[in-house]
Amino acid sequence: MSVDPCTNTGEDFDALPDHEFRARFRRWLEQHCPADVRRPAHRLRGQRAREWFRLLYRHGWRAPAWPREHGGMGLSIPKLIIYDEELDRAQISRTVDMGETHLGPTLMKLGTEEQRRLYLPSILNCEHWWCQGYSEPNSGSDLASLKTRAEKEGDDFIINGQKIWSSFAAEATHVFLLVRTSTEAVKQRGITFILAEMSTPGITVKPIINLAGDDDFCEVFYDNVRVPARNVVGRVGEGWAVSRSLLGMERLFIGSPRNSQIAMRALHSLGEVLGISGERAFATAWAELSLELHAVQCLYRETARVLGQGLNPENELSMLKIAATEHFQRVTEAMMDLAGEYGPIGEVPVGSDSVDIRQLYMLARPATIYGGSSEIQRNILSRRMLKLPND
Ligand SMILES: Cc1cc2nc3c(=O)[nH]c(=O)nc-3n(C[C@H](O)[C@H](O)[C@H](O)COP(=O)(O)OP(=O)(O)OC[C@H]3O[C@@H](n4cnc5c(N)ncnc54)[C@H](O)[C@@H]3O)c2cc1C
Structure with a gap:
């Protein structure tokens, strides 16, 4: 079987001269990128976004900033800029994938071996699609004042509270969120970074229609949501540092x-x-x-x-x-x-x-x-x- 010459076969892209890397990616985009992805002013979302990322993944062009040991392309910053410039040149829609840009790198840095094994491959193949649950109705700029509680019960945490402006929560399979596990004099302390499946009983998602008429973000209610303690990323009470990292x-x-x-x-x-x-x-x-x-x-x-x-x-x-x-x-x-x-x-x-x-x-x-x-x-x-x- 002949190998598509434009397909990344796992080689070290950083070893390529910049112009060659640029030419390779440009050629691949010209040959493989579907027309409906070339709509720069539109946000690609939902199933279509996942199909596009899967196509990139199959051909080795997914997760450009992730190290190769975790299944990414391992690009250095100059190559990342070229990658971005070529997406722009090809007029590719901007797509938000918080699993790739936020959670994956956090797990690589601060997650357990089990969390990395469980979640990183599912981010890459888009089996899991993540949203971010930080903001609350009275905690946006002053995020450290957040009040959503998580109380320990056996090997689980029980989460109660409300998040708001969680982008694309209605189509997400999972959420990474900040919860309060204790009340301390310094409000940044006692916050924990935890992962949950959106299908967990007690999670209710209500989309909010914005001024443009889109339902990009949502209110998310947590009512006695049971999450295993092994889903905590970093240490309990140190989620502020995890989210800042x-x-x-x-x-x-x-x-x-x-x-x-x-x-x-x-x-x-x-x-x-x-x-x-x-x-x-x-x-x-x-x-x-x-x-x-x-x-x-x-x-x-x-x-x-x-x-x-x-x-x-x-x-x-x-x-x-x-x-x-x-x-x-x-x-x-x-x-x-x-x-x-x-x-x-x-x-x-x-x-x-x-x-x-x-x-x-x-x-x-x-x-x-x-x-x-x-x-x-x-x-x-x-x-x-x-x-x-x-x-
Ligand atoms: C399109 C969109 C997508 C978002 N997606 C997500 C998401 O996926 N997950 C998530 O958790 N959150 C999300 N957010 C929420 C976002 O992080 C918050 O809107 C932001 O942090 C501001 O908080 P707030 O809306 O509560 O406004 P507030 O903090 O109430 O601020 C209101 C106004 O007061 C100003 N202000 C506040 N404090 C000060 C101060 N000390 N000095 C001067 N001015 C001040 C602010 O600049 C702002 O203009 C999203 C928001 C938007 C608009």
């Missing part, structure tokens, strides 16, 4: 310039469609936004490089989160302004796809909230960099 990668992911690039392409198309590309006002706005995008890209590369050295560039990550998400918003606001009365209904052709300006605008709004709001990032920077006092 991956914050850097999360902010880097959110700080990727990809959303802005998609919006810039749509803005460009809008200029063409409206016949205003050559006008001074459009050209000025375009030039300003392009320069800002360049700055975000530089900050992204530099932050990724430092993170790749095993350091934790917290200030840069906060700056990147602010810069990338606020730029994304500025581009979509410019699109709305230019589209005028057509903005709320307008579809703009972008390559073989079309972009609903209103949809893109809506996608940009929450980006300055999730993963730590802009205000909170500015507070962090004012304390760490400017040495200003707390509140």
Whole structure:
């Protein structure tokens, strides 16, 4: 049987020269990527997202940041950036897979051997699909004030409480959540990181319809939910440190310039469609936004490089989160302004796809909230960099 020359056969991609790695992945995407995955302004979710990830997995292109010993591609940061650039070039939809980006790396770092064996392969083949249960109705920015309780009973914990804004919880098979296992003077203590199956009796999921009309996130109620104690990741009471251990990668992911690039392409198309590309006002706005995008890209590369050295560039990550998400918003606001009365209904052709300006605008709004709001990032920077006092 002949081997598909574009298929990764388990080789060490980091040993490849950058241009060769880029060419290989580009060729694979051209040959294998289904048309409905090439819709940059759309979020791929549910069954379709899983099918796409399974295709990547079968061909060895899944989990680019995971070490090869755990079934990933083991890419270094420069290669990861190339991987991301090629997804962008091929106009691939952005897909959230919290098992891959959040839980997997946490288990590699802090999980037990049994947890790694049980969960990592099921993340890779998408048998398990994870959501994150951190936020509560009165604990978002001040997450350490969370109140969902977990009480020990024999070899189990019994969980009671409510989470909110759990993205894609309605389609998830599992959840990793933060629960309070004791009340201590310092509220960050006594929090535990635990894993649960969404089908466990006592878990009720209620989708919330957002302003764009989508049911991306949910309220999740926990009513006497029994979870084995072996599902605790890290030590009981030390879940705060477990959840913080991956914050850097999360902010880097959110700080990727990809959303802005998609919006810039749509803005460009809008200029063409409206016949205003050559006008001074459009050209000025375009030039300003392009320069800002360049700055975000530089900050992204530099932050990724430092993170790749095993350091934790917290200030840069906060700056990147602010810069990338606020730029994304500025581009979509410019699109709305230019589209005028057509903005709320307008579809703009972008390559073989079309972009609903209103949809893109809506996608940009929450980006300055999730993963730590802009205000909170500015507070962090004012304390760490400017040495200003707390509140
Ligand atoms: C699209 C989306 C997806 C999400 N997905 C998930 C998920 O999968 N799992 C999950 O657990 N959570 C999720 N979240 C929740 C998210 O983490 C919280 O919304 C976020 O932490 C903010 O918390 P909050 O909504 O309670 O707002 P609050 O903390 O109540 O803040 C309200 C406003 O006050 C500001 N503010 C708060 N404190 C301060 C302060 N000290 N100084 C200055 N300003 C302040 C904030 O910046 C914000 O503008 C998601 C949110 C969104 C929008």
